[in-house]
Amino acid sequence: MYxxxxxxxxxxxxxTAYNLAKGGTKGVLLLEQYEACHNRGSSCGQSRITRRAYETLFYVEMMTDAYKMWSDLEKEAGTTLYKRTGVMVFGGNGDPYVQQTIKSMKIANIPHDVLSGAEINRRFPKQMKIPDDYMCVIEEDAGILYAQKALRAMQEQFQKMGGTLLDRHEVTEIVPGDIVTVVTNRGLFKANYVVIAAGPWAPALCSSIGVHLPFKVSRIEVGYWRVEDPTLFDSSTFPTFLYADGEGHFRYYGLPIEEYPGLLxxxxxFGPNVDPDNRDAVGGPVTSSMTSKFINGTFRGVQKKPSITEFCMYTVSPDDAPVIDKHPQHDNIIIAAGFSGHGFKLSPVFGKLLSQLVMKKTPSHDLHPFRLSRFLSTFMSKL
Ligand SMILES: Cc1cc2nc3c(=O)[nH]c(=O)nc-3n(C[C@H](O)[C@H](O)[C@H](O)COP(=O)(O)OP(=O)(O)OC[C@H]3O[C@@H](n4cnc5c(N)ncnc54)[C@H](O)[C@@H]3O)c2cc1C
Structure with missing residues (x-):
């Protein structure tokens, strides 16, 4: 019994497991269907962008906590998880995403520089060739999180605090009740509380207990593109970047050379919708020709085809915000799903909020943007 x-x-x-253990909860079990730190979900790969440069004010505010929590984890684990590179968010003249990002950063008092396309081209004359009238915001404190190292550190610290991680345990059934039964391919477990944090598999698991999440699972192509002069795009000389599409979102993003020598x-x-159990049934790369066009119009000295393409998945909610909430009928079952391709940097804060839901503590941030009820018309089964 857990x-x-x-x-x-x-x-x-x-x-979530790490924050539960850190908050003093004894008897926490973390179940994983594949081997720990596998590469078939959403948290795979070596790097993620971390930034306060967000268009949505509550994320800007949550990121202040996230930076502190990542730094605490670095100290606890005795390792480096973050590298400061800066982030450059850019788009066409008057782009709503860039404008909103600048506005949110101003309100939250986050240091930033606003530059035109011409100024960016002058700052990076050998790397950038964007139109002069583009608009851009740079946040110098943004950077890279070492994703796999961070995931491992989180799990190791959780286990050091007495938590149990069982990998290769696939949950096949959740039986709600005052005590919840969790059935796996290797036996069943019981607990007072269950948190469903199953990434792209969460919609199916939630559906099995009557909650139908209107989420899409997309396969994302992670392209690594060879550059002519690696020193120009090195993580000590070039920032991470997001390109906004003119419609209030960002469409392409990237990180300087860090994982594979010589490859940006x-x-x-975005990417094709997939079934997470048959992710690659859609075939080979679908988006790389569009990414190539973007690269060609933006950067200098980058090859036209990716040298390596890896795959990863997003679970995308209609408003790009996750669900962090209790099951509407079983308040000892908590849902954490739909992190919409930007949840890594915020995970310490999301994990803390989820642990607070379990421990019945006052949430450290407003949970309204993450409520299940915003999808009221679609989420409940018609039983
Ligand atoms: C290519 C790519 C780039 C990204 N870039 C950024 C970025 O720059 N910055 C940022 O902040 N975020 C980024 N993200 C988003 C971020 O990585 C995700 O939001 C985050 O990893 C989601 O984590 P998760 O735990 O919800 O899902 P996952 O990592 O998929 O974890 C869910 C886990 O549940 C397990 N599971 C599922 N079903 C079961 C079951 N029945 N029984 C047992 N276990 C089960 C799965 O195997 C999986 O390990 C990116 C994502 C991708 C794919």
Whole structure:
């Protein structure tokens, strides 16, 4: 018998388990269907962008806590998880995403510089060739999180605090009740609370207990593009970046050279909808030709085809915000899903909020943006 079972050892489930243990909860079990730190979900790969440069004010505010929590984890684990590179958010003249990002950063008092396309081209004359009238905001304190290292550190600290991680345990059934039964391919477990943090598999698991999340799972192509002069795009000389699409979102993003020598990481922030159990049934790369066009119009000295393409998945909610809430009928089952391709940097804060829901503590941030009820018309089964 456990106090809490967390289903899914991606970054959100691991952060929840870590925060539960840190908050003093004894008897926490973290279940993972594959081997720990596998590469078939959403938390795979070596790097993620971290930034306060967000268009949504509550994320800007949550990121202040996230930076502190990542730094605490670095100290606890005795390792480096963050590298400061800056982030450059840019788009066409008057782009709403860039404008809103600048506005939110101003309100939250986050240091930033606003530049035109011409100024960016002058700052990076050998790397950038964007139109002169583009608008851009730079946040110098943004950077890279070492994703796999961070996931491992979170899990190791959780286990050091007495938590149990069982990988290769696939949850096949959740039986609600005052005590919840969690059935796996290797036996069943019981707990007072369950947190479902199953990433792309969360919609199916939630559906099995009557909650139908209107989420889409997309396959994302992580492209690594060879550059002519690696020193120009090195993480000590070039920032991470997001390109906004003119419609209030960002469409392409990338990270300077860090993982593979000589290769710049550039990805489309969209991809084909997939079934997470058959992710690659859609075939080979779908978005790389569009990403190539973006690269060609933006950067100098980058090859036209990716040298490496890896795959990863997003679970996308209609408003790009996750659900962090109790099951509407079983308040000892908590749902954490739909992190919409930007949940890594915020995971310490999301994990803390989830642990606070379990421990019945006052949430450290407003949970309204993450309520299930915003999808009221679609989420309940018609039983
Ligand atoms: C290519 C890419 C780039 C990204 N870039 C950024 C970025 O720059 N910055 C940022 O902040 N975020 C970024 N993100 C988003 C971020 O990585 C995700 O929001 C985050 O990893 C989601 O984690 P998760 O724990 O919800 O999902 P996952 O990592 O998929 O974890 C869910 C886990 O649950 C397990 N599971 C599922 N079903 C079961 C079951 N039945 N039984 C047991 N276990 C189960 C799965 O195997 C999986 O390990 C990116 C994502 C991708 C794919």
């Amino acid at each position: 106090e809490c079972i967390v289903i899914g050892a991606g970054i959100e489930g691991s952060a 990481k550039v990805c489309a922030h």
